Amino acid sequence: KAGVTQTPRYLIKTRGQQVTLSCSPISGHRSVSWYQQTPGQGLQFLFEYFSETQRNKGNFPGRFSGRQFSNSRSEMNVSTLELGDSALYLCASSPVRGVTNTGELFFGEGSRLTVL
Amino acid sequence: GESVGLHLPTLSVQEGDNSIINCAYSNSASDYFIWYKQESGKGPQFIIDIRSNMDKRQGQRVTVLLNKTVKHLSLQIAATQPGDSAVYFCAENTGSNYQLIWGAGTKLIIKP
Numbered sequence: 001k002a003g004v005t006q007t008p009r010y011l012i013k014t015r016g017q018q019v020t021l022s023c024s025p026i027s028g029h030r031s032v033s034w035y036q037q038t039p040g041q042g043l044q045f046l047f048e049y050f051s052e053t054q055r056n057k058g059n060f061p062g063r064f065s066g067r068q069f070s071n072s073r074s075e076m077n078v079s080t081l082e083l084g085d086s087a088l089y090l091c092a093s094s095p096v097r098g099v100t101n102t103g104e105l106f107f108g109e110g111s112r113l114t115v116l
Numbered sequence: 117g118e119s120v121g122l123h124l125p126t127l128s129v130q131e132g133d134n135s136i137i138n139c140a141y142s143n144s145a146s147d148y149f150i151w152y153k154q155e156s157g158k159g160p161q162f163i164i165d166i167r168s169n170m171d172k173r174q175g176q177r178v179t180v181l182l183n184k185t186v187k188h189l190s191l192q193i194a195a196t197q198p199g200d201s202a203v204y205f206c207a208e209n210t211g212s213n214y215q216l217i218w219g220a221g222t223k224l225i226i227k228p
Contacts, residue, residue, distance in 0.1 A: 004159070035218075042205060042218040042219055042220040042221055043160070043205065043207075043216075043218040044218075045215050045216070045217075045218075048215070056215055058215070090159050090160070092159070092160075104150075104162040104165075105160075105162065105216075106162075107158075107159025107160050107161070108159050109157065109158055109159050110159055
């Protein structure tokens with residue numbers, strides 16, 4: 001069974017640009033969550049999608065957005081990039097919504113974004 | 117606000133010894149806790165979880181201890197191996213939503 005796939009793995013952008021990251025969850029998983037990881041900050045929750053609907057959103061500005069398609073694949077977009085957006089963006093999938101059951105999230109290897 | 121406080125130390129352990137990684141949480145309403153392991157270049161991987169109605173849970177070579185009185189969580193790894201080298205994160209769920217709140221991580225280094 002294929003794991004969570006994130007593309008692209010690495011990308012470099014300049015300030016003011018926008019970026020779209022893609023996540024393909026494990027087959028059969030309907031929940032996709034996005035996290036931002038920066039050195040020393042742990043993982044910061046961005047948002048969660050379940051059945052094409054955003055169910056939860058973290059404390060990030062409106063420049064961060066996402067969506068989920070009918071096949072559960074998800075994209076996140078960051079507009080008007082800032083230097084501080086440089087981070088590893090992780091996608092996690094789960095067969096159920098959130099962590100109320102097993103709590104096990106299956107993570108991809110992330111998309112490392114560098115903003116110059 | 118809510119937070120899971122995890123110092124960001126580097127823990128160096130001799131191969132074969134036991135490792136103990138600690139985590140403090142601040143929300144007494146948290147009822148579910150998870151440990152994840154993140155190896156270099158990879159996403160976090162689930163290790164073990166524990167619910168607030170338990171004090172201890174054991175897995176394969178790993179044990180999680182929960183002390184609700186002092187809001188403390190620990191991960192014990194027995195007979196540490198080179199493959200255990202990673203950053204370890206604790207995370208909590210308050211039950212009020214479906215999110216996890218993550219600590220900052222502890223880097224575990226195994227000395228040969």
